[in-house]
Amino acid sequence: MDVKHDSVKRILLFSGKRKSGKDYITDKLLIKLGIENAEIIRISEPIKSFWAKEKSLDLKQLLSDGAYKEKYRKEMIIWSDEMRAKDYGVFCREASKSVSKETVIVSDIRRKTDIKWFCETFGTKVKLIRIKCQDCVRENRGWNFESGVDDIQSECDLDDWNEWDLLIENDGLRDIESILHEICSKFVS
Numbered sequence: 406m407d408v409k410h411d412s413v414k415r416i417l418l419f420s421g422k423r424k425s426g427k428d429y430i431t432d433k434l435l436i437k438l439g440i441e442n443a444e445i446i447r448i449s450e451p452i453k454s455f456w457a458k459e460k461s462l463d464l465k466q467l468l469s470d471g472a473y474k475e476k477y478r479k480e481m482i483i484w485s486d487e488m489r490a491k492d493y494g495v496f497c498r499e500a501s502k503s504v505s506k507e508t509v510i511v512s513d514i515r516r517k518t519d520i521k522w523f524c525e526t527f528g529t530k531v532k533l534i535r536i537k538c539q540d541c542v543r544e545n546r547g548w549n550f551e552s553g554v555d556d557i558q559s560e561c562d563l564d565d566w567n568e569w570d571l572l573i574e575n576d577g578l579r580d581i582e583s584i585l586h587e588i589c590s591k592f593v594s
């Protein structure tokens with residue numbers, strides 16, 4: 406294990422369906438904790454950078470939330486599944502290779518094998534958080550069901566996972582400050 410991992414006290418893995426609010430909540434959590442104490446990593450980042458290089462695409466546009474990302478989403482899922490079939494930890498390892506802050510936030514856990522890799526690597530430092538949100542609220546946030554994206558493993562593999570350390574309802578009824586307070590009081594002390 407990389408020696409820098411020693412400074413990590415906790416690693417918070419966030420999972421949730423598209424438009425459930427993973428980025429929204431983890432971005433606010435980072436601000437609350439401060440960038441000297443915490444950092445966000447995304448498993449999708451090495452996927453996008455490998456893929457952009459391979460296909461000579463603009464990485465910045467791929468990382469931003471727009472039409473460009475949607476255009477390549479399906480192809481990226483297929484390609485990354487092929488990579489994962491050879492080595493399930495390939496993207497988790499790459500995303501976490503330089504972590505150094507005491508709280509590491511992973512904002513896009515999607516598979517049981519992601520959880521497996523982080524638990525094998527970080528042991529009891531790992532905490533699992535699932536963001537829940539009704540479909541009608543996700544639709545109001547711009548989500549539309551897309552066959553080949555919303556009904557495949559990358560979106561559904563954790564639907565039947567029951568061992569969350571914390572479940573968060575993010576339907577817009579609950580104040581973000583109270584959500585952040587619950588996360589911090591449970592895991593960051």
Ligand SMILES: Nc1ncnc2c1ncn2[C@@H]1O[C@H](COP(=O)(O)OP(=O)(O)OP(=O)(O)O)[C@@H](O)[C@H]1O
Nearest residue numbers: 421422423424425426427428429430546575577581
């Ligand atoms: N509690 C909230 N209060 C206000 N706006 C919210 C809240 N949660 C999410 N949103 C808004 O909903 C939209 C979708 O949220 P976000 O991008 O965080 O979802 P996501 O789970 O990261 O989606 P994806 O998997 O597609 O990247 C964003 O515009 C975000 O600002």
